[in-house]
Amino acid sequence: MRSPHPQLDQDGNLKHLLTIDGLNRELLSEILDRADGFMSIARQAVKKVPLCRGKVIANLFFETSTRTRTTFELAAKRLSADVLNLNISTSATAKGETLLDTLRNLEAMQVDMFVVRHASSGAAHFIAAHVAPHVSVINAGDGRHSHPTQALLDLFTIRRHKADFKRLRVAIVGDILHSRVARSQILALRTLGVAEVRVIGPGTLIPACAEEALGVRVSHDINEGLRGVDVIIMLRLQRERMTSALLPSEHEYFHLYGLTEERLAIADPHAIVMHPGPINRGVEIDSQVADGRHSVILEQVTNGIAVRMAVMSMCISTQNLALQAGAYPEGESHG
Amino acid sequence: MASPERISIQGGRLIDPAHGIDRATDLHLAAGRVLAIGTAPADFQPERVIDARERIVCPGFIDLSARLREPGLEQKATIESETRAAAASGITTLCCPPDTCPVIDTPAVAQLIQQTAQRHGFARVIPAGAMTQGLEGQQITEMAALQLAGCRVLSQADQPIRNALVQRRAMEYAATFGLTLFLRPQDPDLSRGGCAHEGRVSTRLGLPGIPEAAETVAIARDLALAGQTGARVHFRGLSTARAIAILLAARRRGVSASADVSMHQLFLTEDDLDGFDANCHLIPPPRTRTDRDALRQALAAGELAAVCSDHQPHDADAKLLPFPETAPGLSGLETLLPLALRLVRAGVMDLSSILARLTTGPAGILGCDLGHLAPGAPADVCIFDPTAAWIPTPETIRSHGQNSPFLGTEMLGRVDRTLLAGRVVFERNGADSSGPPNSPPPAPRTG
Numbered sequence: 158m159r160s161p162h163p164q165l166d167q168d169g170n171l172k173h174l175l176t177i178d179g180l181n182r183e184l185l186s187e188i189l190d191r192a193d194g195f196m197s198i199a200r201q202a203v204k205k206v207p208l209c210r211g212k213v214i215a216n217l218f219f220e221t222s223t224r225t226r227t228t229f230e231l232a233a234k235r236l237s238a239d240v241l242n243l244n245i246s247t248s249a250t251a252k253g254e255t256l257l258d259t260l261r262n263l264e265a266m267q268v269d270m271f272v273v274r275h276a277s278s279g280a281a282h283f284i285a286a287h288v289a290p291h292v293s294v295i296n297a298g299d300g301r302h303s304h305p306t307q308a309l310l311d312l313f314t315i316r317r318h319k320a321d322f323k324r325l326r327v328a329i330v331g332d333i334l335h336s337r338v339a340r341s342q343i344l345a346l347r348t349l350g351v352a353e354v355r356v357i358g359p360g361t362l363i364p365a366c367a368e369e370a371l372g373v374r375v376s377h378d379i380n381e382g383l384r385g386v387d388v389i390i391m392l393r394l395q396r397e398r399m400t401s402a403l404l405p406s407e408h409e410y411f412h413l414y415g416l417t418e419e420r421l422a423i424a425d426p427h428a429i430v431m432h433p434g435p436i437n438r439g440v441e442i443d444s445q446v447a448d449g450r451h452s453v454i455l456e457q458v459t460n461g462i463a464v465r466m467a468v469m470s471m472c473i474s475t476q477n478l479a480l481q482a483g484a485y486p487e488g489e490s491h492g
Numbered sequence: 493m494a495s496p497e498r499i500s501i502q503g504g505r506l507i508d509p510a511h512g513i514d515r516a517t518d519l520h521l522a523a524g525r526v527l528a529i530g531t532a533p534a535d536f537q538p539e540r541v542i543d544a545r546e547r548i549v550c551p552g553f554i555d556l557s558a559r560l561r562e563p564g565l566e567q568k569a570t571i572e573s574e575t576r577a578a579a580a581s582g583i584t585t586l587c588c589p590p591d592t593c594p595v596i597d598t599p600a601v602a603q604l605i606q607q608t609a610q611r612h613g614f615a616r617v618i619p620a621g622a623m624t625q626g627l628e629g630q631q632i633t634e635m636a637a638l639q640l641a642g643c644r645v646l647s648q649a650d651q652p653i654r655n656a657l658v659q660r661r662a663m664e665y666a667a668t669f670g671l672t673l674f675l676r677p678q679d680p681d682l683s684r685g686g687c688a689h690e691g692r693v694s695t696r697l698g699l700p701g702i703p704e705a706a707e708t709v710a711i712a713r714d715l716a717l718a719g720q721t722g723a724r725v726h727f728r729g730l731s732t733a734r735a736i737a738i739l740l741a742a743r744r745r746g747v748s749a750s751a752d753v754s755m756h757q758l759f760l761t762e763d764d765l766d767g768f769d770a771n772c773h774l775i776p777p778p779r780t781r782t783d784r785d786a787l788r789q790a791l792a793a794g795e796l797a798a799v800c801s802d803h804q805p806h807d808a809d810a811k812l813l814p815f816p817e818t819a820p821g822l823s824g825l826e827t828l829l830p831l832a833l834r835l836v837r838a839g840v841m842d843l844s845s846i847l848a849r850l851t852t853g854p855a856g857i858l859g860c861d862l863g864h865l866a867p868g869a870p871a872d873v874c875i876f877d878p879t880a881a882w883i884p885t886p887e888t889i890r891s892h893g894q895n896s897p898f899l900g901t902e903m904l905g906r907v908d909r910t911l912l913a914g915r916v917v918f919e920r921n922g923a924d925s926s927g928p929p930n931s932p933p934p935a936p937r938t939g
Binding site: 256 | 697703815817
């Protein structure tokens with residue numbers, strides 16, 4: 158049986174970041190506060206702090222990504238870590254090496270942290286359960302399950318625009334079924350105690366038992382669902398949804414669920430519009446809205462660096478505490 | 493093979509559900525068969541006396557679904573390793589699904605499996621022949637030849653026939669020879685890519701789901717076709733309350749169809765997938781508490797006539813992957829009896845009833861004269877200690893498959909000895925076997 162908190166050490170410090178599930182409000186706030194502190198670094202002449210100097214961080218991407226991988230890389234470099242980028246979808250596993258063998262090889266190169274993206278739900282948990290005890294794992298997206306740093310950077314962005322979480326109404330629009338981003342956002346928003354989370358989409362893109370399982374209100378009508386919301390999160394619609402009998406056409410989808418100026422007007426006048434990117438203009442969001450004054454989409458990208466710095470530096474400092482306490486004697490590197 | 497001994501099993505609580513026996517009495521075996529219950533014939537001289545005081549003596553169990561992995565998948569397990577584990581679990585007869593490599597779609601493969609099992613001599617093995625060649629769901633197999641080669645039943649293992657016309661033809665052809673079809677009701681399209689019950693937990697964990705309708709759609713179709721063709725069908729491993737309701741409704745209309753449940757399905761629910769334990773990656777998936785309770789009730793009521801291990805041993809690597817990529821299935825032989833006893837302790841059913849689902853129930857489905865202890869019946873006997881505590885671990889599990897979600901959890905109930913056709917095929921170390929032949933009869937015990 159697994160530990161109830163696979164991401165925390167015995168003192169409750171962040172050891173891995175695998176999912177928002179199981180993290181309390183204090184810890185989420187601590188991450189966001191720390192990210193706040195890193196925001197100023199981008200404006201310094203030398204955009205670096207030495208918090209992860211001498212550490213090796215491997216970006217292990219089994220699924221292609223540009224934005225997430227790049228911001229993780231930048232975050233690690235600003236923390237003065239040495240960074241390895243491994244695009245595994247085109248290397249080892251293609252040669253038949255198993256995931257565990259890939260991990261063991263990288264561990265043998267004294268990697269201290271894995272940032273992992275994988276197409277299977279639960280992959281980050283699996284990796285965290287099998288790495289050596291001194292190594293940290295950060296989930297950069299596993300299947301449909303979780304994408305915790307995206308949720309944290311979204312919270313961070315909301316917090317910079319909206320003072321009081323308790324009164325916030327948030328709408329998440331689109332493909333909830335396949336979205337690890339939505340799952341993590343919902344958990345994070347509920348942990349911080351927002352007033353209401355609504356998910357909006359057609360029946361084919363809303364997962365089973367969503368209201369009970371996720372604690373959200375489901376709406377199939379965007380005009381009803383957006384009424385009075387303070388935050389609108391649009392999700393990316395993958396093209397392949399059109400060929401798997403989930404949706405008839407991009408045209409009908411945009412007609413029913415696309416975010417337009419008219420629909421934006423249904424929300425609170427000070428509503429912000431978010432999107433985890435990359436956006437499909439004219440599919441889930443109108444260009445005018447994406448580039449309009451309510452949009453904070455590019456800000457999300459900037460904030461992603463600070464939030465990822467916060468998470469990485471916290472995991473590394475948990476490692477350092479354990480090292481100082483002599484938790485990993487020589488020769489006991491594998492659990 | 494040495495000729496079977498004359499054996500007296502003395503002082504145990506004998507439970508033979510087929511004949512309503514549940515009392516402290518002796519069991520006498522000779523020439524591989526049951527000779528007498530209670531008092532032995534005056535001239536009977538046992539060569540061996542087994543002291544069964546504080547033990548339960550019952551017919552050896554019959555498991556309708558246990559993968560042995562041979563031929564072709566010996567990295568997971570072998571006929572020898574798994575029949576040895578079956579003997580240690582009190583199982584004397586087991587039916588192995590046809591998804592070996594090559595598939596059991598020719599008499600040669602069926603005979604190879606039976607001959608190998610006979611050579612090792614730990615259990616009776618009944619191969620289930622494939623309904624379609626290569627289990628591909630297109631061309632039916634030489635069913636008559638498979639039947640002659642010892643395949644009492646035919647099945648598609650976990651690869652149901654997608655095409656309803658092929659399914660109909662397979663049923664019609666099988667009915668010609670009175671063959672029973674083991675059907676695992678799961679619509680291949682509705683379940684495609686799924687690895688968890690579609691519901692609360694799959695939604696939270698982002699695991700691709702298998703909806704309840706994957707089972708209900710399939711069982712409804714196959715019951716309609718069974719009614720049309722008159723084929724004898726048995727549904728393997730039901731997992732939903734609605735499928736049971738559909739089955740019972742069809743029976744009321746006169747369709748004859750039996751069904752069973754896998755033992756783990758009576759314990760695990762969707763909530764056990766939390767934490768992504770790959771040993772809980774099962775097909776059909778653990779479902780809701782409501783489904784689990786309905787399965788328990790249906791088993792207690794006899795609506796489900798049998799419970800099986802659905803044993804699927806895997807090599808360690810098959811489970812060392814992210815959850816959705818792992819091979820489904822658990823190693824279930826050795827937890828079959830202790831979990832059955834757990835049902836008794838939970839008040840789901842009495843001991844005699846659960847033993848019936850492990851003996852007479854499956855024997856009836858297979859249509860074979862096993863699973864009971866009437867004089868003249870094959871002496872397939874299980875002797876177990878219902879209160880012995882043990883913990884399944886890699887050291888205590890005999891199966892080559894270590895993939896069990898019950899690993900590390902305490903079990904009550906352990907087999908001491910198993911006899912197959914009057915031969916002791918399993919004897920636990922330390923089990924007291926040295927009772928003197930002329931020891932005084934033990935004090936009568938109440939059941």
